[in-house]
Amino acid sequence: METITTFYSWKGLFYLFIGLLALYGIIKIVIRLIENSAKKNLTNKQFIFWLRNSLFFYVPVAVIVFVLGFISINYITHSILILIIGIFGFPYIKNYLSGILFKSNPIVSKGALIKSKDLEGEIKQLMVLGMIVNTEYGEQYVNYKNIEEFGFTINSNKSSALRQTLYLKTILTQDAVLDILFDNPILNFEEKPSLKNGVEPEDLILKYTLESGATTQDLISFLNSKEIETKLTRKVN
Structure with a gap:
């Protein structure tokens, strides 16, 4: 007792x-x-x-x-x-x-490509209440309940083409930055990268598609070595 x-x-x-x-x-x-x-x-x-x-x-x-x-x-x-x-x-x-x-789904993993309602991109991080997906418009935080509600498809083939966005800060012109990019095999030039001006004079918005096997971190490291600052924006649902 x-x-x-x-x-x-x-x-x-x-x-x-x-x-x-x-x-x-x-x-x-x-x-x-x-x-x-x-x-x-x-x-x-x-x-x-x-x-x-x-x-x-x-x-x-x-x-x-x-x-x-x-x-x-x-x-x-x-x-x-x-x-x-x-x-x-x-x-x-x-x-x-x-x-x-x-x-717990066996096809879900970091690096897989996910597509759902108003969402398409690469899974960057799986967290407790949501995940971070790298989309064409930058990094986006998505709640799991939204994925469950709208459904999703997963493509674990990382070679699939995915248009992504990177935000640059540099004193170089758009042409100079593009010349630097053409000297590196990281990007897929069948879908040519594009640059447009940001809010500030030194800001540029890069839209690109990676070659098979390349990662965004590879591109960031390459640009940083050329003294071009980079950042990914975060867009919260």
Whole structure:
């Protein structure tokens, strides 16, 4: 009886939190060890993907277990508190769960090309509540719930042509910058890069398509070596 009383207490909740956190850390360490030691064959890749997905789904399950432990301390008061938090936090919770389902899709990864309503570009970063996509108009933050609502298609072939935008700052003329670009094989000149003036006299807007295998970071490094400043804009939905 004393053991049960101890479990349904703040002390028991603390031990539960430590246990859940420790298990999360162990799973992450196991994934890292397998990634570093396993041979890159199809079977191991599928197993690693399964482990990563288990980590995605472990977090919400652990939160539910912790919440149940919290409620068990004081059923009425804590249930009301959780209900209030759930009502106000529902949009964020829904967005988070949509993100788990989205990221657990085997064709979703950084560098893949995604197309949805009013969105087309390369996935740059997958975060907790949304992702950053590099589009023709710069970097765009997209909530997972929007992707779930409108649907999406993924093309994991990075060689697919994608028109992108980079913002430059330089004292060079447009012709001089284009001459520099033509001296480098990073860009796909079947779809010629274009430059237009920005707000300030030294600002230029570059629209370009990369060659297969090249990355935006390669282009940025090249331009920076020519003393041309670069930046990506962020557009929030």
